[in-house]
Amino acid sequence: MIDDDMKVAAVGIIVLIAVFNVSGYYLANRNVEPFSELGILGPTQKIADYPSSVLTGQNFSLYLYVGNHEGEVSYYQVLTKLGTSANANQSVPLDAPVMTSYGMVLLNNQNVTEPITLSLDHNGTNVRLVFELWIYETNTSSFYFYTSNWLYLNVTGPSI
Amino acid sequence: MNCSKTVGSAAVLIMLIFAMTAFSAPSHAQTSAQSSAQIEKAYAAVLSAEQSGGNVTALVAKLNSAVALMQQADALNATSPTKAQSLYSQASTLAQQVISSAPAVAAAGKVATFDAQASLVVETAVLAALAVLAYLYVPRLFWRYWYRTHRDWRVKKA
Numbered sequence: 001m002i003d004d005d006m007k008v009a010a011v012g013i014i015v016l017i018a019v020f021n022v023s024g025y026y027l028a029n030r031n032v033e034p035f036s037e038l039g040i041l042g043p044t045q046k047i048a049d050y051p052s053s054v055l056t057g058q059n060f061s062l063y064l065y066v067g068n069h070e071g072e073v074s075y076y077q078v079l080t081k082l083g084t085s086a087n088a089n090q091s092v093p094l095d096a097p098v099m100t101s102y103g104m105v106l107l108n109n110q111n112v113t114e115p116i117t118l119s120l121d122h123n124g125t126n127v128r129l130v131f132e133l134w135i136y137e138t139n140t141s142s143f144y145f146y147t148s149n150w151l152y153l154n155v156t157g158p159s160i
Numbered sequence: 161m162n163c164s165k166t167v168g169s170a171a172v173l174i175m176l177i178f179a180m181t182a183f184s185a186p187s188h189a190q191t192s193a194q195s196s197a198q199i200e201k202a203y204a205a206v207l208s209a210e211q212s213g214g215n216v217t218a219l220v221a222k223l224n225s226a227v228a229l230m231q232q233a234d235a236l237n238a239t240s241p242t243k244a245q246s247l248y249s250q251a252s253t254l255a256q257q258v259i260s261s262a263p264a265v266a267a268a269g270k271v272a273t274f275d276a277q278a279s280l281v282v283e284t285a286v287l288a289a290l291a292v293l294a295y296l297y298v299p300r301l302f303w304r305y306w307y308r309t310h311r312d313w314r315v316k317k318a
Contacts, residue, residue, distance in 0.1 A: 102231065
């Protein structure tokens with residue numbers, strides 16, 4: 001009776017080790033739910049201290065955060081555009097000209113925080129500065145829209 | 161007669177020079193598109209190498225340098241087209257280097273994947289053998305050990 005219990009315990013421990021070993025191999029670097037991240041950080045690299053008002057034509061700094069959890073190396077493009085509060089929609093790209101674009105290739109589970117400098121050329125109240133994240137798709141040989149974030153700004157001063 | 165022939169030749173020459181200028185010097189938009197296409201091709205090569213199990217860290221670093229050069233060129237294209245063209249060409253060269261290095265990384269990845277799978281099979285086989293040995297010998301070993309550690313024990317009358 002005790003002998004049988006000992007046999008079961010010993011074999012059970014070894015089977016558990018084998019299961020962890022095999023599952024560890026197959027689950028390594030596998031993302032169950034692939035996703036990407038886009039974040040706009042303030043000048044102090046935090047989700048705070050965003051500029052609310054800028055001068056026309058004057059440079060201001062922000063940080064762009066992009067994270068890759070797609071389970072594979074990914075090629076991203078972040079496009080900046082200008083919009084208004086009327087056309088705010090995170091699930092579709094804004095139909096507006098591209099101001100600047102930032103490209104980056106990230107390994108799986110890698111992220112990057114990149115400093116960016118922008119300036120706005122026209123006055124406006126509640127100007128929506130939009131950052132769109134696009135991901136390159138090799139099957140279609142094109143970038144597809146993933147998500148967007150934005151920042152509302154008052155642009156003051158003489159128009160240049 | 162002679163004069164009209166000269167004028168005709170001059171016109172043909174001017175047209176030829178115009179055509180050569182128009183078609184031989186690539187526009188900056190073309191160069192930008194070319195280096196962009198080259199970077200996309202390089203990314204596809206890196207992705208394929210990664211899917212084969214290759215370590216693509218160095219390739220990604222090089223590809224990011226190419227992307228950065230292309231961005232710089234895009235920013236300079238309007239103000240300094242010559243410098244922009246040089247940057248586009250550097251970006252294309254880097255992307256080309258990534259494309260040519262990717263197959264070797266993919267091949268190394270395939271070998272590493274095979275080695276990892278082989279060692280997993282060996283480990284599993286060793287564990288299976290250990291399980292059989294444990295099933296057969298653990299009780300015997302346990303009682304032998306128990307006897308050795310308890311041989312000095314005396315049984316007292318209750």
